[in-house]
Amino acid sequence: MGFGLPLAVLTAWVLVRCRFPGRALLNAFVHLPLVLPPVVVGWLLLILFGVRGPIGSLLLSWFGIRLAFTTAAATLASAVMVFPIMVRSMRLALEAADLGLEQAARTLGAGRLDRFFTITLPLASPGVLVGAIVAYATCLGQFGAVITFAANIPGATQTLPLAIYAALQQPGGESRAAELSLIAVVLALAGLLASEWANRRLNSMLGR
Amino acid sequence: MSLDVSIGHRFPSFEIAVAFSAPAPGITVLFGASGAGKSTVITAVAGLLRPQHCRVRIGPEVLADTNNGTWTAPENRRVGMVFQDARLFPHLSVADNLRYGLRRAKVRGRIDFAEVVDLLGIEPLLGRRTHALSGGERQRVAIGRALLAQPRLLLMDEPLASLDAPRKAEILPYLIRLKARLDLPVLYVTHALDELVQLADYAVLLAEGRVQAAGPVEEIAARADLPLAGRADAAAVLACTIAGHEPERQLTRLAWGDAVLWVVQIDRPVGAKVRLRIPAREVILARAGLPLADSLSVHNVVSGVVRAVAPRPPRHTAMVEVTAGGGSLLAHVTPDAVQRLGLAPNVPVAALIKSMAIEVIGDTDDTDDTEAPPAYPER
Numbered sequence: 322m323g324f325g326l327p328l329a330v331l332t333a334w335v336l337v338r339c340r341f342p343g344r345a346l347l348n349a350f351v352h353l354p355l356v357l358p359p360v361v362v363g364w365l366l367l368i369l370f371g372v373r374g375p376i377g378s379l380l381l382s383w384f385g386i387r388l389a390f391t392t393a394a395a396t397l398a399s400a401v402m403v404f405p406i407m408v409r410s411m412r413l414a415l416e417a418a419d420l421g422l423e424q425a426a427r428t429l430g431a432g433r434l435d436r437f438f439t440i441t442l443p444l445a446s447p448g449v450l451v452g453a454i455v456a457y458a459t460c461l462g463q464f465g466a467v468i469t470f471a472a473n474i475p476g477a478t479q480t481l482p483l484a485i486y487a488a489l490q491q492p493g494g495e496s497r498a499a500e501l502s503l504i505a506v507v508l509a510l511a512g513l514l515a516s517e518w519a520n521r522r523l524n525s526m527l528g529r
Numbered sequence: 530m531s532l533d534v535s536i537g538h539r540f541p542s543f544e545i546a547v548a549f550s551a552p553a554p555g556i557t558v559l560f561g562a563s564g565a566g567k568s569t570v571i572t573a574v575a576g577l578l579r580p581q582h583c584r585v586r587i588g589p590e591v592l593a594d595t596n597n598g599t600w601t602a603p604e605n606r607r608v609g610m611v612f613q614d615a616r617l618f619p620h621l622s623v624a625d626n627l628r629y630g631l632r633r634a635k636v637r638g639r640i641d642f643a644e645v646v647d648l649l650g651i652e653p654l655l656g657r658r659t660h661a662l663s664g665g666e667r668q669r670v671a672i673g674r675a676l677l678a679q680p681r682l683l684l685m686d687e688p689l690a691s692l693d694a695p696r697k698a699e700i701l702p703y704l705i706r707l708k709a710r711l712d713l714p715v716l717y718v719t720h721a722l723d724e725l726v727q728l729a730d731y732a733v734l735l736a737e738g739r740v741q742a743a744g745p746v747e748e749i750a751a752r753a754d755l756p757l758a759g760r761a762d763a764a765a766v767l768a769c770t771i772a773g774h775e776p777e778r779q780l781t782r783l784a785w786g787d788a789v790l791w792v793v794q795i796d797r798p799v800g801a802k803v804r805l806r807i808p809a810r811e812v813i814l815a816r817a818g819l820p821l822a823d824s825l826s827v828h829n830v831v832s833g834v835v836r837a838v839a840p841r842p843p844r845h846t847a848m849v850e851v852t853a854g855g856g857s858l859l860a861h862v863t864p865d866a867v868q869r870l871g872l873a874p875n876v877p878v879a880a881l882i883k884s885m886a887i888e889v890i891g892d893t894d895d896t897d898d899t900e901a902p903p904a905y906p907e908r
Binding site: 419421422424425426427428429430431432435439440443444526527 | 575577602603604605606607608609610612614616618619620629630633634635674675678684
């Protein structure tokens, strides 16, 4: 999440404000995980980041990092899966930000980066926050990409749905599954309520 | 110093080719109907629009010249802009809005925070959020914000156009004060004649993307061949100096070149510069060398008797009621005139009335001054 959020904001900004050849391709690439079967995404990650993959082997030889089948791998898989969701909501927020205000900031001497951080981003902050919270909630539900790239290791790479699935595979696991499902419902609800509340606070701060 | 602007751009359905050279400092008003190209010119000067041909120079500094590829980005131009819709930043307080440009100013300027706050009367607003401000307050904050960025040129794009008449009347005095206190070149866009008359030093009339006339406002306002003269509220603008006060007559004497004009007493020192507006329809002409009755341009000479004289103290004037014809007339005169003519009840008088000054109620051609008709015929 920590890496994904700024990257998503940056990608959204590039997609909204910049016109360059290959923009449509970047757009399609960013949205790919949304339409691909999650298992395919997990498998592609495994190909790229596995110990024999092009990126995975570099990580291993340079830093001694073995990514596949670790907690970091589960995180990476989740991040890639929710990235398009974040980019989408941030893109909407940035598109809604008033260009006139940026022009005003320009005549007051603010350069491109300055304008982005002092005008555009604060005005888009409700959308960015909602995107982040929804993405977080979605992260909790990752299944296919995680099981393919990081396996199902209790305490390390096991997400909630994986744990529920594992519980259901054992005789008498229904009560365990029910408990876990309840946790999932509570977390999802809390996430949605938090985003609603944050959205309202920020909007009233912006005088809307 | 001067401000030289030359803009040329061909839009799909409209072509603009405007060039003028205005004195700086001073307020230059770009005047014209909507669609005349005023906003295109001002946004190009700000650098927010890049026309096919553009040359902007303030004194020795060239901000843009498409002939040799010079183009300074808006953020580096030090050109402040006040937009019609204020464009205050909603997530910042009034004080932070004001400081936005000040913090980014590349030069230590002469315009300081306390002075601007005082000039614009925005002290009580500083801690507020921008959405709690009225239209007039927003515009004052926007002007302050632009000034504090230490601009070398201030652009104002119809800053009063979205305000109702009372709000507008509230801001105009601030603008006149600013003009007196800051020696900054200002390019001001408007389609309202009263703003032209009150603020302009130099006027540029635009119509259909071309400069129709440009010059000192006194010269432009009094030219009979320009569309300004075709308006019902056509008026001359005069620059005068106060030559003396005559308190016993409650009059002030003004020097206008070698001519002398008398006005109802004003409270400003001798030597002060004042600007006058003289509506064309209030001026009576007389032909030299003819018997008086035949020499006047006035059509109506109505005989009557004074019924009452009522002084109106606040403005040093008097209202005279004259019984004549089928009823009464009112004449608004100076107390000096009352005294010189010995006006009192039952004194016989003649009332001279300009046909041009008579408003026929219900006749739509004769609009009054407050609702200005469009400056030019619609395109």
